[in-house]
Amino acid sequence: MLRFLVWSLALLSVAPLAAQVDKSKPLTKIAFGSCADQGKPLPVYDAVAAAKPDLLLLLGDNIYADLDKTRKVTPAVIQEKYELLAAVPEWQRLKAACPILATWDDHDFGKNDGGAEFEIKDDSQKLFHDFFGTPADSPRRTRKGVYDAHVFGPVGQRVQVILLDTRYFRAGMKTGKGRVIQPYGFIREPYLPSSDPAGAFLGDEQWAWLAEQLQVPAELRLLCSSIQVISEDHPFEKWGNVPAEQARLYKLLKDSKAKGVVILSGDRHLGELSLSTKAIDYPLYDITASGFNQGAKKWREQEPNRYRVSSMPFGDHFGVVTVDWAAADPVVGLQLRDAAGEITLKQNFPISLLVPQKKDPKKDKPEPKDEKRPEGVLTPAEAAKMVGETVTVQFAVKGGRAVNEGKRVFLNSEADFKSKDNFTVLLNQKGMTGPYEKATYDTFKGKTIRATGKVSMYMDAPQLQIDEAASLVVVEPEKK
Ligand SMILES: [Fe+2]
Incomplete structure (x- = not known):
């Protein structure tokens, strides 16, 4: 009963989240991040609040519900972990300081590296909505998956936030031989690229919804994925584990001709900036902020990532997207900041960079066709x-x-x-x-x-x- 009262009081104090932002005003500073163990101190939350963002995007692992490996994860266990986070003073100060939008990753979903097979995913989804104050009449309460999108700001200065759900629909991954050690001592086989077409990250409904969202007019689009989209070389979770799904996302972005897309991701317990100049018709950035309190505490070798521009391989941190709308060609800034709020990684570029480029026929000459490449032989x-x-x-x-x-x-x-x-x-x-x-x-x-x-x-x-x-x-x- 006492627990129920505490839970109810915690919920009462969470106002409907989107309502806290004045959607008519342009966003100039958006904070984001992931991976917060509710059982450990969260001083980074105070650094986030001190940065005074217009909006905070939580990209998942907002709680860790599955750390006690001797205990089956039940709805009561997930609720208990949300209650613990609700009682964390840093969380309470953060919630009072800035509006929050969220999606989830595996540990708040309730199962390490989990997907569609997780038996209590609907209970978990309800608890997620209860904790983050999703209004009772929101369509998110009745559909499967926690995906969400909003547009902020006036015409010419619009920021669209798209939060994907990469858990609810996700099919099984292909694993290889050997073992890799994940944080918290989770040990499993490395993931290998899977050609299984059943590896649906988003599910049909969410794919269709995303295609619609990319037609909504906006100058800048923050596409939030709990796991990394561009990085392909490490053996952990990433879109690259199912190359066909990654290619489907790139094709959708390309075909939609949507301008202004920047990917925000989490999950990896490190911070880094990746860039692909081939994925779509303009440079595609994927900035990973993963370690509100889960960044490595001492020096850690960088993971392999051929797309990396720069990184913060250790230390707790959060991300910030800045937009200077006053510039003739508005300037977008991608940053990582450490627990003291200091900028540790920064890349600025004009928003006009994120517009589909006209093809230069000289540059884009198709590769000479190799007629004699037998089936199964790769490029x-x-x-x-x-x-x-x-x-x-x-x-x-x-x-x-x-x-x-x-x-x-x-x-x-x-x-x-x-x-x-x-x-x-x-x-x-x-x-x-x-x-x-x-x-x-x-x-x-x-x-x-x-x-x-x-x-x-x-x-x-x-x-x-x-x-x-x-x-x-x-x-x-x-x-x-
Ligand atoms: Fe994760």
Whole structure:
């Protein structure tokens, strides 16, 4: 009874969230972040409040409901954890200081790395709405999933916030051999890219809803995903685990011609900024803020991520998006700030950068078609997404060199090995037998090769090593 009273009082103090923002006024500072253990101090919340954002976006793991591995997660357990957060003084001050919109990730959903299979997801959804004060008549109360969208500001200065639900509908992931250790001692197999079309991150209804949202006029769109969208190389949860779903999202963004999209993500217990210049028709940023109190407490090596621009691999933090609407070409700023509120990572760019670019036919020449690529043999771009898997890749050798007095030969798919599109096949000394006994770079230069082996990452770039001559075939000279 006492618990019920406390819970009810906690709820009474949460006003309907969107109502706290004057939607007619332009947003100039939006804070965001994820991963808050309600059982530990949350001083970062005071730093967020001190930054005086117009709005705070919570990207998930807003509580950790599943840390006690001896206890089954039930609705009562989830409710108990929300009650604990409601009683945290830093949370109370934060809630009083800025309006909040939220989505969830696995730990507040209730199951580590969980998805559609979670038995009590509907109970969990109700508790989420109760805690965040979703109005009783909101359509979010009756639909499946907690996704949500709002537009703030007048014409010419509109910010659209789109909060995706990457949990409720998510189908099973493909896992490989071995073990990776997650925070809180969760141990599981690494994720591998899955070609299973059932891997639906959003579910049909949410996909259709997102397509509609991207037609809503706005100058800037903050697309919030609990897990990273662009980063592809680490073995944990990310959109890249189902390349077809990631490609579907990019295609939808592209086809919608929606301008102003920036992705905000969480989950990884680190902060970083990723950038893809190929995903859509303008530069696509994904800024990850993950560690209200779950950032690594000491130095931590960066995770592999070929799209990373800069990072904050350790330390608690939160993110801030700033918009200077007064500039002739309004300036968007993406920032991470530490527990003291100091800016630790910052990137500014004009909002006109986020507009679909007209194609330069010279630049976008289609790759020469390789008619003889058998089914199942991958392009460098496809192989680059299969880190950890054994594949066969085929490409024309456009660059490379021999090193270690000719004992190793690098064969590159791009003339510039630093190109983000480059894929390297590395012929090791062990592979230099038979036809390749005296191989040099010139043996392969300009020819099409087909190589079989495990894709790995080296210095943030994908490569495949050849230890046996039979794993490398020269298919034909490149046609002129
Ligand atoms: Fe998570």
